[in-house]
Amino acid sequence: MVMRHPFVQQRLAASIAVTLSLFSGSAFSSSFALIEQSVSSMGTAYAGAGSATLDPSTIYFNPASMSGMDGQQFSAGLHIVLPSTEFSGTGTFTNTGTALDGNPFQVSGNGSGGDAGTTGIVPHLAYVRQIDDKLSAGITINVPFGLKTEYDPGWAGRYSALESEITTININPALSYQVNQTTSIGVGISAMYAELRLKNAIDYGLLTQTAPGRLASDITAQMDVDDWGYGFNVGVLFEPSDATRIGIAYRSEVDVDMTGSVTTLSSQGAQTSTDLPSTMTFSLTHDLNDKWTVMGDVTWTKWSNQDALVANLQDGSANIIPLQWDDTYRVAAGASYSYNDRLTLRGGIAFDETPVPSESYRIASLPDEDRVWLTIGAGYKLSDKVSFDFGYAHLFIDDTRIENEDAANTGIPGSPFHHLSGSYDAAVDIISAQANWKF
Secondary structure (H helix, E strand, O other): OOOOOOOHHHHHHHHHHHHHHHHHHHOOOOOOEOOOOOHHHHOOOOOOHHHOOOOHHHHHOOHHHHHHOOOEEEEEEEEEEEEEEEEEEEEEEEOOOOOOOOOOEEOOOOOOOOEOEOOEEEEEEEEEEEOOOOEEEEEEEEOOEEEEEEOOOOOOOOOOOOEEEEEEEEEEEEEEEEOOOOEEEEEEEEEEEEEEEEEEEEEHHHHHOOOOOOHHHEEEEEEEEEEEEEEEEEEEEEEEEOOEEEEEEEEOOEEEEEEEEEEOOOEEEEEEEEEEOOEEEEEEEEEOOOOEEEEEEEEEEOOOOOOEEEEEEOOOOEEEEEOOOOOEEEEEEEEEEEOOOOEEEEEEEEEEOOOOOOHHHOEOOEOOOOEEEEEEEEEEEOOOOEEEEEEEEEEEEOOEEEEEEOOOOOOOOOOOEEEEEEEEEEEEEEEEEEEEEEO
């Protein structure tokens, strides 16, 4: 006979709310803030992306760069992202009450969960039209955030994550104006659609006082929410000489209030809010001679305003999750070599920080850590009007520890919880191609 705890419904709602809050915050970390918006810039690890005038794909990084593009131009690119994310460790259950007297035991399941990394496709389109000698207009349609992780059913961390997916589409029209021979300015607005799906297990045995942490007691919770958010971006491009370009660009935060439903034993409404962080980019491109060009880039992302997130369910339950995230920097350096009038070769390196401050704030939906980019690329001009770009990147990710209480923790002092302890072995490969047309 199943004995129901008097706080079953409250605890079930709180478990869902914890998962919802944690994932909503983690979905917009640096590892999901996709920088893959240009293949020509990818070859140099995105060093110089904010000061480049190679093709329309670069206007996402700095709208002022349109002033360096003549006539009408169009770019279409595609990145194939191949991540590998493998966990090793254990899940345990701890009860500080009378049943287990604080003694942990291993959660039943198949352990690692397999390779949670899932192949992703990141497309982008960009168009620029020169209106007159001073004014240009353009638009980018891209995917600035994305995520897909999927673990095997029954793994040790199933109460944190089974399947996590976020899809975004960003529509960003912009204008640029050439103030004088050395200075151009640009401004744009963004309309971003975000859709989030999250699936995880709920330890129903814990909530109903049957044997907790056992597969037979699990139920599944799935959340589906979506909405639109809006923001703006501005940029300045300085050209102190024919050989040097300096770009400074700012992209505002985008406030997204996502609504939808959570389904467990029944379905109810769900809502979560987050601000995609603002960024500031400083970029340099310098031609050493008619063959060699060097680039540098520093991007700052303001994650520190994500100190907490709130999740709300239709039944009135809510949960506040402290994140204590840090601001991050991405630093890149690269170079290109013009082999001849048709072929350009590129290479670059970058260091990319994670906003997650420690292993205790890391969760299975976000096994994120600092990474180093190594990239190579090439550009080929088929004619004066048609060109192609190709790129490859390998991301070396630091050893990733996780020591985290998962969704079973109700937030009530003295309540039982699950704990996921272990490490991730992770890496990412990216293969990219882009076509450019001039009209």
